[in-house]
Each structure stands twice: as C-alpha cells, then as structure tokens.
Amino acid sequence: MGIRKPGPSVRLKLTLSYAGFLMLAGALLLMTVWVFLRSHLPEVAVMPGGVLNRATLMSTFTSAAGVVVVFLLVFGLLGGWILAGRMLAPLTRITDAARRATGGSLSHRIRLDGRKDEFRELADAFDAMLTRLEAQVAEQQRFAANASHELRTPLAISQALLEVARTDPAGVPGELVDRLHAVNSRAIDLTEALLLLSQADQRSFTRDRVDLSLVAEEATETLLPLAEKRGLTIETTGEITPTHGSHALLLQLTTNLVHNAIVHGRGTVWVTTAAEPKAVVLTVENAGEELTPQLVSTLVEPFQRGTERVRADHAGVGLGLAIVKSITQAHDGTLTLTPRPGGGLGITVRLPRWWLR
DSSP, X not given: OOOOOOOOXXXXXXXXXXXXXHHHHHHHHHHHHHHHXXXXXXXXXXXXXXXXXXXXXXXXXXXXXXXXXXHHHHHHHHHHHHHHHHHHHHHHHHHHHHHHHXXXXXXXXXXXXXXXXXXXXXXHHHHHXXXXXXXXXXXXXXXXXXXXXXXXXXXHXXXXXXXXXXXXXXXXXXXXXXXXXXXXXXXXXXXXXXXXXXXXXXXXXXXXXXXXXXXXXXXXXXXXXXXXXXXXXXXXEEOOOEEEEOHXXXXXXXXXXXXXXXXXXXXXXXXXXXXXXXXXXXXEEEEOSXXXXXXXXXXXXXXOOOGGGOOSTTOOOSOHHHHHHHHHHHTTOEEEEEEOTTSOEEEEEEEEBOOOO
16 A cells, blocks of 8 residues: 555544535525515615615625624634534544554453444444454464474474484484384374464365265264274264365364264264254264363363373374364354263354255
C-alpha cells in the first residue's frame, strides 16, 4: 500500500456537514418566507408607524436574513464541532485500544458503557477479538516453548551418544547405532507432526467429498497389526457419512484417534460412524484405566500426556490429539472427549454433512 496523504478529520467533516445542513435548512426557510412576502404583500402597506412600501420591507427582510444566515453558520460550526466530538468519543477509545494492540498490548479492553448501538457493538466485537487473540498468542507461546523442549530432548540425547562414540572412534557398538536410529526417528516423527499441525492450522488444503466410514475402515486396516500385537480387537460399525474436506487430513485424524485408542486401551476399540441431519459423526472408544474429567480436558493440548496412560512403546510425540483438534477445527467441526464409565475414553468428532448440490 502506498503512503496516503493526510486529509481532514472525521470530526471536521461531520462539523461541516452539520453546519452545511443547518444553513441549507435555514436558507430554504428564509427563501420560502421571502417568496411568500413577495407574493402576498401589497405595494404599499399602512402600518401603525406610517406607510411602508413593499420594496422597503423586502430590503429590511433581506438584511435580517443575512444576519440570520451568519448566525446559523457560526452556530452550526460551533454546535457541530461539539456534537461531532461527543459522537466520536467512543471511536477515539476504540482507536486507542487498536494502537495499544498494535504495540503488543493485548490485555487492554475498551469496555464501552451505555446502551447498545453501533459503537457499542463495534467495541464489544473488538474486545472479543482481543480476548481471542490474546489466548491464541499465549497458546502459541506455550506451544513454541513445549516444541523447543521436545525437539531439544532427542537432539541432546543424540549429542550425548555421539560424544560416547567419539571417545571410542575405533568402533561404534551396534546398540549405540540402534539408539541413535530410534532417537532420530522420534525427531523426524515430531517434525512431521509439527508440519502437519501447521498445515491444519493454516487450512491450506483442498476440500473434496469424503466418506468418513471409508476413512475409518482404511485407518482400522492400517492399524490392525498393531492392535493384534497388543492383544486388542477393533470393532468398526456405521453408515455412509459424507463430509467435505481433505481426505489426507481426515485419514490422519482417524488414524490418530484409533492409534491413541490402541496404545492407551485394552480389550476392545470401538470405531463408529453415523449420519445426522446436518452433521456426520465419528466416534472412537476404548476400554482402559479410569480417567478424571480434569485429565481428559488436557489431553488435546500439545505435548500433554496423561502420565498414567503413557507407556514406553508407541507413546508418540504428544501431538496426536492436538492434531485431531486442529484438523477438526479446520473442517469447521467439534471435538468432544468423555471418560467412559468403568474406564477408558470416548472421543467424538462431529463434522458438517456434505450435500449434493
């Protein structure tokens, strides 16, 4: 954008508009009176003070009208300036809040008093935007700190293992190579998860018709060997559930849910799809340990793991449910986590239903 030249303020424009409208209304009124007098006054009028002709009366009226016009101009400018200032006072507070936000202060709120009008709605909307923006910035800062910590851990381990190898350059034991491979794989998985999370947050994907029931079957087939290895069974039921979105991201969402249910569950994992009048629903449940609502509410946060649910194998990088949440929001859906009676977790994803147009 080019640099714009400074122009007259809104207050000055409103003042001139008020004064101009007042002068126009006064001029029209005076013109109406002038036409009326010119049309109805006789040439010579007998007045208590003497005899006056119409020309003299019209000249006197014209002089008085000029004084009235000047008075209306002064009154309109002065009154318009005062009224414009009072009308624009809320806008000044909103502008001040916007400048503070631009400077990095997101905690300031306008909190405009008075009855609900256009300025009050604008101020309330701006306050709501600041509240949401402040929460997002705090979440991003927390996420960046956690991501740095999670990435630093495998790098530190790799550095320590390499230091051990350097002290014995004659030969690197196979166990050391295996550990380096495992640490490197974890770092790669974490990086890929961060990239996927960023893609979902930016909504940079193409939307197509996707059947969640087919996606659930695909994810279940992929993870079936892991379930069999851990002694779990997967039961998949449901109906055709068409939605609108990215097949790859929705497959990742379903895979994360099923993988999470397998790793942290026992016995059986239930995967169900259902269609509602305006939405499609994917539900993944597992049996397992008792979970408190407080713990469940933190599981969708990045790098948050329920300590009693994490095991050494297939523990993941702590972004599985965070990615599910991000993909769900990117598809204008809702995510609900509920502890199951008797132990385990039930996760429900509700997405807008796709309709053929």
